[in-house]
Amino acid sequence: MNLVNFTQIRFLTLGSYLKRMGRKNRQYNKFAQRKRDRKEAEKNPQEKPAVDTRKHYEDIVRENAAFEEYYKSQKVCPLEEWDTFMKTLKDNLPTAFRITGSKSEAAALMKLVQSQYFSEILNLKLHTDENEGEGEEIKPINLSWYPGGYAWQLRLSRTDIRRNEALYKLHNFLVAETAAGGVSRQETVSMIPPVVLDVKPHHKVLDMCAAPGSKTAQLIEFLHADEDKMPTGFVMANDVDNSRCYMLVHQAKRLNSPCILITNHDSAVMPSLIVSDEKNPGSTKPLKFDRILCDVPCSGDATLRKNPDIWLKWSTGNGNNLHGIQYRVLKRGCELLEIGGRLVYSTCSFNPVENEAVVHRVLQEAGDSLALVDVAGMLPGLQYKKGMTYWRPASKDMVFYEKYEDVPEKWQTVVRPQMFPPKPEDLGKYNLEKCIRILPHQQDTGGFFVAVFEKLSALPWEKEEKPIEVEKSTEEKKEPPKKKRRMGGYREDPFVFFSGDKEDVFPSIKDFYDLNTDFDATCLLTRCHIGKKKNIYLVSPIVKDVVSKNEASIKIINTGVKTFVRCDNKNMTCPFRLSQEGLQSITQFIGPKRRLRILREDLVLVLQSDNPSKPPEVKLFSEHTQKLIEGFATGSCVLEYKEEDESGLQLTLVGWRGVNSLRAYTATPDTVHYLRLIGADYSKYDVNKFKKAEVAETEGDAENASSDVTASETAEASTSSIDKQNGDSDVQNTG
Numbered sequence: 001m002n003l004v005n006f007t008q009i010r011f012l013t014l015g016s017y018l019k020r021m022g023r024k025n026r027q028y029n030k031f032a033q034r035k036r037d038r039k040e041a042e043k044n045p046q047e048k049p050a051v052d053t054r055k056h057y058e059d060i061v062r063e064n065a066a067f068e069e070y071y072k073s074q075k076v077c078p079l080e081e082w083d084t085f086m087k088t089l090k091d092n093l094p095t096a097f098r099i100t101g102s103k104s105e106a107a108a109l110m111k112l113v114q115s116q117y118f119s120e121i122l123n124l125k126l127h128t129d130e131n132e133g134e135g136e137e138i139k140p141i142n143l144s145w146y147p148g149g150y151a152w153q154l155r156l157s158r159t160d161i162r163r164n165e166a167l168y169k170l171h172n173f174l175v176a177e178t179a180a181g182g183v184s185r186q187e188t189v190s191m192i193p194p195v196v197l198d199v200k201p202h203h204k205v206l207d208m209c210a211a212p213g214s215k216t217a218q219l220i221e222f223l224h225a226d227e228d229k230m231p232t233g234f235v236m237a238n239d240v241d242n243s244r245c246y247m248l249v250h251q252a253k254r255l256n257s258p259c260i261l262i263t264n265h266d267s268a269v270m271p272s273l274i275v276s277d278e279k280n281p282g283s284t285k286p287l288k289f290d291r292i293l294c295d296v297p298c299s300g301d302a303t304l305r306k307n308p309d310i311w312l313k314w315s316t317g318n319g320n321n322l323h324g325i326q327y328r329v330l331k332r333g334c335e336l337l338e339i340g341g342r343l344v345y346s347t348c349s350f351n352p353v354e355n356e357a358v359v360h361r362v363l364q365e366a367g368d369s370l371a372l373v374d375v376a377g378m379l380p381g382l383q384y385k386k387g388m389t390y391w392r393p394a395s396k397d398m399v400f401y402e403k404y405e406d407v408p409e410k411w412q413t414v415v416r417p418q419m420f421p422p423k424p425e426d427l428g429k430y431n432l433e434k435c436i437r438i439l440p441h442q443q444d445t446g447g448f449f450v451a452v453f454e455k456l457s458a459l460p461w462e463k464e465e466k467p468i469e470v471e472k473s474t475e476e477k478k479e480p481p482k483k484k485r486r487m488g489g490y491r492e493d494p495f496v497f498f499s500g501d502k503e504d505v506f507p508s509i510k511d512f513y514d515l516n517t518d519f520d521a522t523c524l525l526t527r528c529h530i531g532k533k534k535n536i537y538l539v540s541p542i543v544k545d546v547v548s549k550n551e552a553s554i555k556i557i558n559t560g561v562k563t564f565v566r567c568d569n570k571n572m573t574c575p576f577r578l579s580q581e582g583l584q585s586i587t588q589f590i591g592p593k594r595r596l597r598i599l600r601e602d603l604v605l606v607l608q609s610d611n612p613s614k615p616p617e618v619k620l621f622s623e624h625t626q627k628l629i630e631g632f633a634t635g636s637c638v639l640e641y642k643e644e645d646e647s648g649l650q651l652t653l654v655g656w657r658g659v660n661s662l663r664a665y666t667a668t669p670d671t672v673h674y675l676r677l678i679g680a681d682y683s684k685y686d687v688n689k690f691k692k693a694e695v696a697e698t699e700g701d702a703e704n705a706s707s708d709v710t711a712s713e714t715a716e717a718s719t720s721s722i723d724k725q726n727g728d729s730d731v732q733n734t735g
């Protein structure tokens, strides 16, 4: 029996106490059950449990009779394509990736990918998971519909790339560039929703169900399309799951954007937020979004290639159970959408009950205020099927129903009237054929469903909302919350904005970095009300407005890009150094006093020197750079480099001018990224893990003998060494 702390019980209601005990017991029973299963398995090693969802993916039998019966009957795929559809679903998924980053960096990386990594694999005949015979040519496929052609699909699964020695360079490239933010690995079809959402730099964008955030990353990239200017729009990425919100924090950190805000709320009941009303100074207005992505939770059966465990647990019940939450999230999305704005509804499910039925239900309620948009023109070359106009919901026992009246009473709470298709005479009102369903065999991908909505007028149940007079800003009213553990995640540290130019630490920052007068100090923030400021973050003006006006009504998990880091160094008159994360955002405001435009040889020198206690001495630099350094005050600075050729490649790095030295202040993935871009030697980071394992084996080094010692691990290990180098104590040693 569990012992109970009686002082705790006093504060619990009977219900919550019983719930707690139930949870503990369930947890306990789960462990006990696993122990019993293990013992049983040891006794009867040849007997397998009926369904073991923890099976190794490779052992899973990729079959499910109910799945086949259901979808064949729904006619999601023409009968003549059925066998190819099923065969493709059982294959592993090819790898796909996008090239990201600033325009000039992305262009340079794209060139490298084509000239080096792809040409290397073009002539290879590989024995892949799918092809154990002759070996097959690996032709990278450019995704023609992706803006700029910056996305690729390879006929290789992740495992193929990881396990083939011939591909070790490509593998190292993908791992290192993913860490540096130069590449994003993402399933081909999952890239579609942000493309058809058509995000522009001035858009207010809401990603309602955002975690883990691969689509959020695309939204941010599109927002920053005009890289010379700070976007006037922003992305609010939300997820109901507190721990998954931290995946979003990780994504956002890779992209270094001051225009993102991460929130933790149930999207189905997302509160109405407010923003300043520029037309009525001193007033606020409801925040409506220009673009909304509604990538709802779904049964995920179109991801069977990536998640084969779904073969074991698929049932019609999954889709039926999700229809309700999908509808509520979509409906709330339509309410938060600006008139004239665009919303994308997407799922990775084949099921019309989760797809067309949800779309139809909302269109039906919205009357003429919403319409589906035909986005085929935005996706040149993409193969897809038009949305379905007829389907038959089914109960768990696989009985299909033509109309709700046929549903027996015991299933009426599961199979709902709104799940049925429109009547034939109403089809013209909804245009469901404008939806897009991608089947895996069409271009060797996962499956996907996308519907694009446009809001033509206020929804029938929306009333006109008037500007609200602001009496007192919300931050003033609120007590400073403290960070502490609580049910459902951590309470976040507060977001404390600088009061302006007079903020205690700002004058020394402004003076040292020669910040120009356009810089708005009120966009800087810290995460504490009292005590020494450690990290200073930067947000865009619109994000500041949203955070400061709504902090009390929605749980904000994270915002801002780290721009200044405390560094009490005797050789610097300002107690804050620059941070590489925020450099892109602040660099336009930094004056010539803290900028050094260096030559290629100097850049190579600083990047290749990775001994924090021995940074390159001034005398080792080109004459040009030595002259610049003369008289340049010690401390944190901007290192700039511009390629002289037609590529126009421009790099901006955080540097440190020591008393007798100059060095770059970058973490390993960034260092490798820059060396790669300028065509310098980075071979020490490009480890062939297979060779390394061979050598280790001959030398009896058990730790390195496993071929699973990957280049990524090597990169991680060296990152931590430079992270140490980035620590303040090392800065003290500099120069």
Ligand SMILES: C[S@@+](CC[C@H](N)C(=O)[O-])C[C@H]1O[C@@H](n2cnc3c(N)ncnc32)[C@H](O)[C@@H]1O
Pocket: 190, 208, 209, 210, 211, 212, 213, 214, 215, 216, 238, 239, 240, 241, 244, 265, 266, 267, 268, 295, 296, 297, 298, 325, 329
């Ligand atoms: C399909 S995933 C989203 C994938 C994501 N858009 C991406 O591209 O990386 C669905 C997400 O919805 C979240 N979710 C489920 N119910 C939600 C709700 N009511 N409100 C907000 N998020 C929800 C889940 O936690 C999950 O992270």
